[in-house]
Amino acid sequence: MKNTIIGKNAIIGKNVHIGNFTTIEDDVIIGDNTWIGNNANILNGTRIGESCQIHASAILGGIPQDLKYKNEYTFLTIGNETIIREFVTINKGTVSKNKTVIGNMNLIMANTHIGHDCYIGDNCIIGFNVGMAGEVIVGDFVNISGLTAIHQFSLIGEYSMVSGMSRIVKDVPPYVLASREPLSYVGLNSIGLKRRGFESGKIKELKDIYRIIFQEKRNTTLALELIKNSFAPSTERNLIIDFIKGSKRGIIKGNRE
Numbered sequence: 001m002k003n004t005i006i007g008k009n010a011i012i013g014k015n016v017h018i019g020n021f022t023t024i025e026d027d028v029i030i031g032d033n034t035w036i037g038n039n040a041n042i043l044n045g046t047r048i049g050e051s052c053q054i055h056a057s058a059i060l061g062g063i064p065q066d067l068k069y070k071n072e073y074t075f076l077t078i079g080n081e082t083i084i085r086e087f088v089t090i091n092k093g094t095v096s097k098n099k100t101v102i103g104n105m106n107l108i109m110a111n112t113h114i115g116h117d118c119y120i121g122d123n124c125i126i127g128f129n130v131g132m133a134g135e136v137i138v139g140d141f142v143n144i145s146g147l148t149a150i151h152q153f154s155l156i157g158e159y160s161m162v163s164g165m166s167r168i169v170k171d172v173p174p175y176v177l178a179s180r181e182p183l184s185y186v187g188l189n190s191i192g193l194k195r196r197g198f199e200s201g202k203i204k205e206l207k208d209i210y211r212i213i214f215q216e217k218r219n220t221t222l223a224l225e226l227i228k229n230s231f232a233p234s235t236e237r238n239l240i241i242d243f244i245k246g247s248k249r250g251i252i253k254g255n256r257e
Contacts, residue, residue, distance in 0.1 A: 013050065028061075031080065045073070045092045049080035049104070058088045064116035066134055069094045079104035079122070090114040096135060109146065127164065139174060141196060143189075157243050159196065161189045171247040173213075174239050175206050178252055185214045185254045205231065209240060214254030220244060 007026030019038035031050035046061035115134035127146035139158035157174030
C-alpha cells in the first residue's frame with residue numbers, strides 16, 4: 001500500500017484489501033473480505049459491510065451538498081456484497097434522516113452520484129452516470145439505467161425498471177417498466193419479474209391491476225377502490241395500493257399511445 005492513509009481509530013475487518021493512495025478516515029468501519037481499490041476516499045461516518053468492492057476513486061461519506069447541513073454527526077451505511085464502481089460519490093445524511101443507506105448486493109456503476117439521506121434497498125442495479133438527488137427512496141430489485149436524473153424526494157418502487165436517459169420527477173410504482181419523455185408507464189417489468197421467480201399467474205394479475213390504474217382512465221381514488229374490490233389481498237396488490245396512496249409527488253402517467 002503506497003501512500004495510503006488509514007486513521008488510527010478506523011476499524012478494518014479481516015482480509016481487507018486496501019489499494020494505493022487511498023484515504024480512510026478515523027470514524028470508519030469496514031467489514032471482512034472487502035476489497036478497496038486505488039485512490040478511494042472513505043470519509044468519517046462511513047460504515048461498509050462485508051465482501052464489498054469499492055473501486056478506484058470512489059468517494060464515500062462526503063459532506064452533503066445541502067445548505068441545511070451544519071456539520072452535524074451523520075452516517076453513510078453500506079450493506080454486504082455491494083459493488084461500487086469507479087468515481088462513484090455517495091454523500092452521508094443530514095439532520096433530516098441522519099444517514100444515507102445502501103443495502104445489500106447492489107451494483108452501483110461508474111460516475112454515479114447518490115445524494116444525502118437516500119435509501120437504496122437490496123439487489124438493485126444503478127447504471128452509470130445516474131444522478132440521484134437527496135432523500136430519494138429506491139425499493140428492492142430496482143434497475144435504473146444509465147444517465148438517468150432523479151429529482152429529490154422521489155420514490156421508486158420494488159422490482160421496477162427505468163430506461164436509460166430518463167428524467168424522474170414523479171414516483172415510479174412497483175413492478176413497472178418506465179420509459180419515454182415525460183417518463184411513463186409502458187408496461188410491466190415482465191422479464192425482470194420472471195427472472196426473480198414470479199409465476200405467470202401473478203404477472204397477469206399485476207398487468208390487470210395496472211390496466212385499471214393506467215389504461216382505463218379512472219381517477220386514482222376510484223382505481224384503487226376497484227382494485228381493492230376486484231383482487232384478493234396479497235403482498236403485491238397491497239404494495240401497489242400503499243405505494244400509490246403514499247405518493248406525495250404523484251405517480252408517472254400511463255403510455256399516451
